[in-house]
Amino acid sequence: MQVVILDDPESVAEFAARRIAHVIAVAASRGRAGAIGVATGSSPLGTYRHLADLAAAGQLDLAHVSAFALDEYVGLPYDHPESYHAVIARTVTEPLGLDPALVHVPDGAATDPQAACARYEELIRGAGGIDIQLLGIGANGHIGFNEPTSSLTSRTRIKTLAQRTREDNARFFDSPDQVPIHCITQGLGTIADAGQALLVATGGSKAAAVAAMVEGPVTSMCPASVLQMHPHATVVVDDEAASRLTMRDYYQDVFRRLPGTDR
Numbered sequence: 001m002q003v004v005i006l007d008d009p010e011s012v013a014e015f016a017a018r019r020i021a022h023v024i025a026v027a028a029s030r031g032r033a034g035a036i037g038v039a040t041g042s043s044p045l046g047t048y049r050h051l052a053d054l055a056a057a058g059q060l061d062l063a064h065v066s067a068f069a070l071d072e073y074v075g076l077p078y079d080h081p082e083s084y085h086a087v088i089a090r091t092v093t094e095p096l097g098l099d100p101a102l103v104h105v106p107d108g109a110a111t112d113p114q115a116a117c118a119r120y121e122e123l124i125r126g127a128g129g130i131d132i133q134l135l136g137i138g139a140n141g142h143i144g145f146n147e148p149t150s151s152l153t154s155r156t157r158i159k160t161l162a163q164r165t166r167e168d169n170a171r172f173f174d175s176p177d178q179v180p181i182h183c184i185t186q187g188l189g190t191i192a193d194a195g196q197a198l199l200v201a202t203g204g205s206k207a208a209a210v211a212a213m214v215e216g217p218v219t220s221m222c223p224a225s226v227l228q229m230h231p232h233a234t235v236v237v238d239d240e241a242a243s244r245l246t247m248r249d250y251y252q253d254v255f256r257r258l259p260g261t262d263r
């Protein structure tokens with residue numbers, strides 16, 4: 001696991017965007033359009049802004065790139081402003097100029113959500129897999145909507161949201177009881193299949209979860225700790241989110257010695 005500690009959220013966003021752009025460029029050089037795994041939440045918004053800037057400056061060609069969202073609420077209509085269909089359209093598809101036909105979000109409004117989960121796995125496989133999965137982390141260590149005790153090898157499935165997650169996400173709804181109870185999320189095994197995993201976290205409220213993910217045991221009690229098993233996982237944090245890491249000096253030393261292309 002590579003741990004990158006930067007001064008502020010803006011630098012985290014810029015680093016993450018450059019890493020994604022690099023992965024897309026490598027895919028293109030191999031004759032593939034590439035696929036990005038995208039996350040909702042506030043953490044990746046800066047990354048999307050920087051990616052949009054790179055695309056607008058002609059430094060990144062996203063015309064044929066596909067995108068796969070991590071998760072979706074069950075039971076919200078697609079046009080509900082907080083459905084992840086709507087959130088991804090607003091924060092990713094439109095600003096990055098992606099082809100909407102190539103942007104996929106699990107179908108939480110399906111009449112048969114189980115079948116929708118299986119279809120989503122098929123879609124990812126059909127695209128040749130995800131080249132780089134962008135992730136945030138929940139305060140309880142979740143990635144996607146894989147709540148504590150999620151199987152470390154799980155696939156896309158229906159989950160029940162933890163009370164903590166519903167409280168954290170209540171800010172997006174008029175009242176806490178409007179937050180859906182169920183969701184569809186890529187599993188931890190699905191996320192682990194991505195060629196690279198790139199997790200961004202900023203602010204002191206994420207410090208405990210970041211420390212558990214990076215330096216704690218691999219355990220379903222901290223689902224993000226599964227990234228310790230990933231051969232190409234990068235965790236990019238600002239100073240505050242890094243504040244509970246015990247090996248901070250080591251991570252910074254490693255980072256300083258990296259060749260320019262990895263920085």
Ligand code: GLP
Pocket residue numbers: 039040041042043044070071135136137138139143144145165169
């Ligand atoms: C949400 C999403 C996650 C996201 C997390 C953190 O519930 N399902 O993908 O990473 O919570 O959100 P934020 O970045 O707003 O803190």
